[in-house]
Amino acid sequence: MTGDHTHDGVTHEHEHSHCDIVHNHPHSHEKGHEHHTDDGCHALLKADSVEFEYGAAKVLKDITVDVSRGEILAILGPNGVGKSTLLKCMNMILKPKGGTIFIGEMDLSKMSGRDIAKNVGYVAQRNESARMTIFDTVLLGRKPHLGWKVTDHDYELVYDALEKFGLSDMQLRYIDEISGGELQRVCVCRAIVQEPSVLLLDEPTSALDMSRQMEILKLIRHVVDRHNCATIMTMHDLNLALRFADKFVFMKGGKIHKICDRSGVTPELIEEVYGIAVDVISHNNMPIVVPKF
Amino acid sequence: MTTEEKNEEINRTEDPVENNTEDKVEMKTEDPVDDNTEDKVKEKTEDPVGEKTEGMVEDYKSYVGKKYTAIFLGIAVTVAMFLVSISVGSVSIPIPDVISTIMGGPGGTSLIERVIWNIRIPQALTAIAAGAGLAVAGVAMQSVLRNPLASPFTLGLSNAAAFGAAVGILIFDAGMTGSNMVDAVVINNPYLTTGMAFILSMLTTVIILAITKIRGATPETMVLAGVAISSLFAAGLMAVQYFVDDTRLASIVFWQFGDVARASWSELGLITLVVVICALYVFYKRWDYNAVDAGEETAMGLGVNVERTRIMGMVAASLISAIVVSFLGIIGFVGLVCPHMMRRIVGDDHRFLIPATLICGSLLLLVADTVARTIIAPHILPVAVLTAFLGAPVFIYIIIKGRRI
Numbered sequence: 230m231t232g233d234h235t236h237d238g239v240t241h242e243h244e245h246s247h248c249d250i251v252h253n254h255p256h257s258h259e260k261g262h263e264h265h266t267d268d269g270c271h272a273l274l275k276a277d278s279v280e281f282e283y284g285a286a287k288v289l290k291d292i293t294v295d296v297s298r299g300e301i302l303a304i305l306g307p308n309g310v311g312k313s314t315l316l317k318c319m320n321m322i323l324k325p326k327g328g329t330i331f332i333g334e335m336d337l338s339k340m341s342g343r344d345i346a347k348n349v350g351y352v353a354q355r356n357e358s359a360r361m362t363i364f365d366t367v368l369l370g371r372k373p374h375l376g377w378k379v380t381d382h383d384y385e386l387v388y389d390a391l392e393k394f395g396l397s398d399m400q401l402r403y404i405d406e407i408s409g410g411e412l413q414r415v416c417v418c419r420a421i422v423q424e425p426s427v428l429l430l431d432e433p434t435s436a437l438d439m440s441r442q443m444e445i446l447k448l449i450r451h452v453v454d455r456h457n458c459a460t461i462m463t464m465h466d467l468n469l470a471l472r473f474a475d476k477f478v479f480m481k482g483g484k485i486h487k488i489c490d491r492s493g494v495t496p497e498l499i500e501e502v503y504g505i506a507v508d509v510i511s512h513n514n515m516p517i518v519v520p521k522f
Numbered sequence: 523m524t525t526e527e528k529n530e531e532i533n534r535t536e537d538p539v540e541n542n543t544e545d546k547v548e549m550k551t552e553d554p555v556d557d558n559t560e561d562k563v564k565e566k567t568e569d570p571v572g573e574k575t576e577g578m579v580e581d582y583k584s585y586v587g588k589k590y591t592a593i594f595l596g597i598a599v600t601v602a603m604f605l606v607s608i609s610v611g612s613v614s615i616p617i618p619d620v621i622s623t624i625m626g627g628p629g630g631t632s633l634i635e636r637v638i639w640n641i642r643i644p645q646a647l648t649a650i651a652a653g654a655g656l657a658v659a660g661v662a663m664q665s666v667l668r669n670p671l672a673s674p675f676t677l678g679l680s681n682a683a684a685f686g687a688a689v690g691i692l693i694f695d696a697g698m699t700g701s702n703m704v705d706a707v708v709i710n711n712p713y714l715t716t717g718m719a720f721i722l723s724m725l726t727t728v729i730i731l732a733i734t735k736i737r738g739a740t741p742e743t744m745v746l747a748g749v750a751i752s753s754l755f756a757a758g759l760m761a762v763q764y765f766v767d768d769t770r771l772a773s774i775v776f777w778q779f780g781d782v783a784r785a786s787w788s789e790l791g792l793i794t795l796v797v798v799i800c801a802l803y804v805f806y807k808r809w810d811y812n813a814v815d816a817g818e819e820t821a822m823g824l825g826v827n828v829e830r831t832r833i834m835g836m837v838a839a840s841l842i843s844a845i846v847v848s849f850l851g852i853i854g855f856v857g858l859v860c861p862h863m864m865r866r867i868v869g870d871d872h873r874f875l876i877p878a879t880l881i882c883g884s885l886l887l888l889v890a891d892t893v894a895r896t897i898i899a900p901h902i903l904p905v906a907v908l909t910a911f912l913g914a915p916v917f918i919y920i921i922i923k924g925r926r927i
Contacts, residue, residue: 317819320822321822322823341825342822342825342826342827343825344825346823346824349823351819351820351822351823352820352823353817353819353823355817356816356817356820357815357816357820359815359816359870360865360869360871361812361869361870361871362585362869362871364582364585365812365871365873366816369809369812369824370824372809372810372812372813372824372825372826373824373825375809377806384579388578388579391578397578400578400581400582401581401582401585403869416820429823
């Protein structure tokens with residue numbers, strides 16, 4: 230625990246986020262949505278001129294970006310541009326060398342790991358499997374909220390989340406015996422029961438087939454809309470990102486090249502960032518990026 | 523949940539692609555998850571009690587119940603083995619007499635009462651405490667280093683502690699040396715001896731953590747580091763042996779054979795105290811270990827301070843190794859084998875793995891000691907000889923089969 234002042238702040242922040250999280254609870258759902266429209270302009274998580282370096286190599290330079298409630302933000306850009314690094318800075322898995330991350334009004338660097346985890350959930354790109362059941366793996370998401378004992382409330386949340394994710398029938402299967410797509414779903418489910426207001430996903434669709442990609446992104450969209458939280462995810466598949474995200478951050482050389490919405494994604498932009506010529510065509514009112522032959 | 527809210531939920535799901543009729547159709551016909559969600563909503567609305575959830579709860583409870591049953595079964599077998607262990611030996615005592623003597627409390631004057639209270643019970647309890655301690659140290663090390671081959675013995679902690687204790691006993695006169703196996707070394711300053719052993723095993727811990735930090739805790743790195751560290755301290759021990767006189771040389775050699783017969787009641791008390799404190803700490807951290815199992819970054823995302831968990835887990839393991847080695851000598855393989863046996867039975871969930879491993883360690887060392895005392899009667903083997911015979915093949919098996927034995 231940090232000093233008294235910080236502690237007070239943290240407690241406040243926790244209560245605040247808890248209120249938001251209550252949207253899990255059906256009764257507060259409608260209210261949550263009014264809240265969303267009123268409050269939409271307020272950034273939920275904000276990175277303010279974040280810098281990061283591995284040794285001498287500067288990976289992130291002056292990154293400023295934010296995400297609001299009900300929003301999915303996609304971080305895009307070529308391999309090795311620092312997308313995952315930025316994502317890890319956003320919940321202090323990597324400590325930024327400069328700049329600040331705010332959740333609401335709170336500076337993340339002044340919060341304990343546990344308090345950060347109560348507000349920000351993280352799903353890694355690759356997930357380790359162990360001889361644990363799906364149920365217990367998801368229950369692990371309650372870790373930041375757990376005392377010595379698991380409460381009935383914790384179990385309730387896990388049961389609900391498992392049902393929502395279509396995992397109830399396989400809750401007692403060991404995660405070292407399920408497929409990669411199922412494990413991915415379990416890990417997202419684990420982050421959901423963590424009750425975060427911001428969800429960080431590192432390439433949630435990598436190594437999944439087309440139908441699994443759709444499935445997991447629909448679930449994420451559903452969670453963001455229903456719980457009125459926010460999601461930041463790194464992606465390689467531009468068309469999937471265009472379909473499911475609201476806001477797009479294009480990174481180039483460790484810097485932000487452009488932040489835009491769906492309409493801002495032009496062939497010129499893609500060529501600047503990825504260095505290949507593309508057409509952006511419209512298919513059922515949805516832009517699709519197609520590389521030129 | 524009311525129907526209205528559920529409907530709203532469905533609408534929300536479709537929101538992002540609302541303008542897209544084709545998509546909507548696709549979603550309803552092809553997407554399994556959304557279908558599921560909707561089906562379940564319908565199910566639930568028709569059936570407000572939520573029988574599905576009810577069934578899930580039952581399933582999970584019965585699953586957890588099975589784990590607890592396995593653990594309690596282990597405790598029962600250990601208690602039974604405790605009685606058997608007390609009853610067998612050079613003087614065979616029928617189990618009813620054993621029970622009545624234990625019920626009667628200490629202080630009896632008959633031969634049997636004295637044998638039971640002064641020799642057999644301390645020895646059996648020492649086996650239980652030391653076995654539990656070594657097993658818990660093993661499971662903690664395997665978890666925090668994320669390495670299936672970690673244990674106090676394989677990573678050289680035991681050898682380091684032995685060297686430290688030997689230095690304490692022989693150079694700083696913290697112990698008196700005797701000429702037979704049971705009295706090979708009488709430690710008259712347990713704090714100095716254990717302290718020396720602890721300092722050396724902590725030094726080893728620092729080396730291991732440094733290697734982990736630089737090279738990562740892969741099985742290969744850890745085994746090589748273990749070989750290096752073990753031979754370093756074996757060399758140190760050899761040097762000490764080279765310079766001492768014959769009597770001390772003999773006694774230090776005897777002392778190295780791990781044997782649970784050495785501990786008296788007061789030493790047993792000290793071992794138990796350290797083991798209980800460390801085991802409680804490790805059990806308290808069970809969720810942290812589960813989180814670390816899921817990957818370091820995931821654990822950090824769940825608010826676990828991985829670095830601190832790792833260091834504290836290693837300190838607890840070092841403390842246990844130091845106290846056990848100081849009083850009983852080197853007992854190998856219990857810390858390596860027990861977690862693997864229990865992973866097979868109760869899985870990797872540390873909520874069950876830690877207590878199960880603890881009991882497994884107690885039972886294994888108790889059985890090993892009982893067998894060692896009787897297998898070539900009237901001669902008595904030190905228990906470490908037996909655990910090594912048992913452990914080496916299992917160790918090789920783990921190397922061949924990979925993590926899950």
